[in-house]
Amino acid sequence: MERRRVIGWAARDSSGLLSPYSFTLRETGPEDVVFKVLYCGMDHTDLHQMRNEIHMTNYPLVPGHEVVGEVVELGSEVRKFRVKDNVGVGCIVGSCGECLSCKSNIEQYCNNIILTYNGTYKDGRSTQGGFSSLMVVDQKFVVRIPEKLAPEQAAPLLCAGVTAYSPLKQFKGSKKALNAGILGLGGVGHLGVLIAKAMGHHVTVISSSDKKRVEALEHLGADAFLVSTNAAEMERAANSLDYILDTVPAVHPLQSYLPLLKVEGQLILVGVAPQPLHFSSVDLILGKKMISGSFIGSMEETQEILEFWAEKGLTSMVEVVKMNYVNKAFERMERNDVRYRFVLDVAGSNLE
Structure with missing residues (x-):
């Protein structure tokens, strides 16, 4: 399939400042879910990664690992999702699938996990995160957003929750x-x-x-x-x-x-x-x-927290902002000036 060119916001160096960045997604495979990004939470780990403070950063870096989107295309082997479903992606988009952790459904502890951004696919391409218009992710690392859970409410649950x-x-x-x-x-x-x-x-x-x-x-x-x-x-x-x-x-x-x-x-x-x-x-x-x-959670637990949130009728306290405010939002996050989670309205922003 044709590779898609998308727009994201990326850090170019350890200043951590984000600005528009054009890149191509990997080709869609039979197990992949392609989705338009609707919202993406902002996390302290994003700030650390953008500034090269942990896990050697590869620039340009498009952060974002609390990603909620709407499915626009499915690989030929995908059966658990449909086009127009709201879905979520957290901190990882791949693992080896063979080790004890993977076989025990705690794949977040696999030694070969692929991080949602600042990671490397098996073909050597760098992963880029949810501060972008579109993503393609293996269905094993995609969860379903319950119908009664608003997408901006769901975003912080995919990592913080x-x-x-x-x-x-x-x-x-x-x-x-x-x-x-x-x-x-x-x-x-x-x-x-x-x-x-x-x-x-x-x-x-x-x-x-x-x-x-x-x-x-x-x-x-x-x-x-x-x-x-x-x-x-x-x-x-x-x-x-x-x-x-x-x-x-x-x-x-x-x-x-x-x-x-x-x-x-x-x-x-x-x-x-x-x-x-x-x-x-x-x-x-x-x-x-x-x-x-404890490191994030498994894919099973990620689906569980979404269902738990919906079942209990809980509300995440979020401040929704546009992408052109993202650098200011990170400044405020560093000062603890947010109650309690920034969520980017990616689909409602001009990314250019």
């Missing part, structure tokens, strides 16, 4: 009341609060200042708010939490938060910090505590 859902899924249906801590109230954190509350957990938001107290308690429905720089508050909260979902994408002191956990409590890292984090082994040993990590 499933990043919170995947590690919290282990607590779903727990027979005992769980006390949850959500550290950081950004894109992933606000979704973590909503997911944990919908699972029936008692949720404490942990933040470095009092600024987000009203938002956490009144807008998101958290049960408690804890200021990590307030020593008296932190001491009173010691040994109170079953788990902490740590969503902070920056360097921060883990030893401040480990005392909050009960015996056998878990600190789950999902925020990607660009430098190493530090803690004392004593804090783990005296309490049989655990630090673990």
